[in-house]
Amino acid sequence: MPSLVQFLPLFPFFFLISFCVSHGPFLPKAIILPVNKDPFTFQYVTQVYMGTHLAPIKLVVNLGGSFLWADCGLTSQKLVPCNSLKCSMTKPNGCTNKICGVQQENPFTKVATTGQLAEDNFAVEFIDELKTGSIASIHQFLFSCASTSLLQGLARGAKGMLGLGNSRIALPSQLSDAFGFQRKFALCLSDSNGAIISGESPYLSLLGHDVSRSMLYTPLISSKDGVAEEYYINVKSIKISGKKLSLNISLFTMDEEGHGGTKISTISPFTTLKSSIYEKFVEAYERFGISMGLIKVEPVAPFGLCFSAKGVDLTKVGPNVPTIDLVLQSEMVKWRIYGRNSMVKVNDEVMCLGILDGGVNQKASIVIGGHQLEDNLLEFNLGISMLGFTSSLSMSETSCSDFMFSKDEAFDS
Structure with a gap:
């Protein structure tokens, strides 16, 4: 020291x-x-x-x-x-x-x-x-x-x-x-x-703004063979528009070698899902999006699913599209992703789902990337191995760019 x-x-x-x-x-x-x-x-x-x-x-x-x-x-x-x-x-x-x-x-x-x-x-x-x-x-x-x-x-x-x-x-x-x-x-x-x-x-x-009231907490996890220097959390299920996807929970679980789990990353610009999760996720998201009146258009690389931006209502948390919930240790603790963090504006006419296929060899089941982290206040408490998170600060009518x-x-x- x-x-x-x-x-x-x-x-x-x-x-x-x-x-x-x-x-x-x-x-x-x-x-x-x-x-x-x-x-x-x-x-x-x-x-x-x-x-x-x-x-x-x-x-x-x-x-x-x-x-x-x-x-x-x-x-x-x-x-x-x-x-x-x-x-x-x-x-x-x-x-x-x-x-x-x-x-x-x-x-x-x-x-x-x-x-x-x-x-x-x-x-x-x-x-x-x-x-x-x-x-x-x-x-x-x-x-x-x-x-x-x-x-x-x-x-x-x-x-x-x-x-x-x-x-x-x-x-x-x-x-x-x-x-x-x-x-x-x-x-x-x-x-x-x-x-x-x-x-x-x-x-x-x-x-x-006092955003502490909206902050939720979930454990930071590591592989059983030691402390991980990267930050992982346990996601137990994924919901779209409140409906739970039919996915095997073992897909999300970290094994003894540190494979699986959900990693939080500032290196990946967008969230990526292991292919076995992504395929079912994007199919469901497309279905829920169309049921809300969204019009599917040709995808724009690197995105796999895109919609027309014309006529889509804008809210304080971004375009009105299906919400995504990462359900953590219980149904009461979930990381909600609104349109501001799920969609990427490609141009005035097209918006794309900012969640990508990470491939079959991606080590983590889910990597939460930069676009999904923006305007979410995250508190990493290493002393007690807990993550505090707010979901979108736009719900409190503030943002991370409001720091003095x-x-x-x-x-x-």
Whole structure:
């Protein structure tokens, strides 16, 4: 754990404050990171500050990523030796020249390499008394130093990836160690500006509405052979327009090797279903859609089912189309997906179901992707292995883009 945390001015109006971690009253209440959606790749991009001079670095958000990895040329890192305590906190992938190696992957290109475990100064913006704009810095922040070639396929300007997974050196754990936060964080994505927040829960007030009353909770699950760094939940059934689909529950269950289950992902732009589930799902959705008066049209790749957008009523939760319920531990706990999150507007005349066939070899039964996560407030409590979720914030007439940020928080993605 770093012994010193500093609030450093990156702009003229910031005040310089230094303090020790042991001085509890001076610790930030929460950390907030703005998240922008790249319109070309559909990736979610945030910005942090790293290095001696705390230069801004854009990173693609990977909800299930084990750690932060970034281009080696952008930081003033100190490499971590093998056989050290810090190296043991990771899952080392061998040593090169006595430097701790870790396995790092670009999930978009599927390229994996061995990176060097390193540490450097790291800073993010913090919230205090519902105000943002000051910078909290962590010395000796652990990350992986990657070669430039690993950046291929990332959003324009991104120089690495920010991992939020359930690991000892992912961002939530390192923030918890540095600032004494509970091991939990909130994710609120949108098709424009959203946020990642770690610490206490002022995000309810930052949204301007108390959405806690509509938040439901479900356990985060892992395979029986260990703790999963990615985030999985149990879906017991799927309903369309309130009608349960005839699907074998074993299709959704995670086995001892970690196959099956429902994964939550910021890497997949749309939800994908294993083929055995998708075939029955899309057939039923088409049937319910037509019964509501929707007109089927030729599909537009990559989507498998599309409808005419002409004459479809718009509600506060998007086009009036069949609702989708992911039923969790009981009939009382379900993640409802309205038209805003189920449909994708292709053009003024066509809208398509934003749920795709993940193929027969997809490891997870269901992967809930970015489009379905948008304007849903998700709270990942790693300490008690629970997920809190709101379903669509549009029901409360708010959105993830309503978070209050200082003027510098908006960055070009």
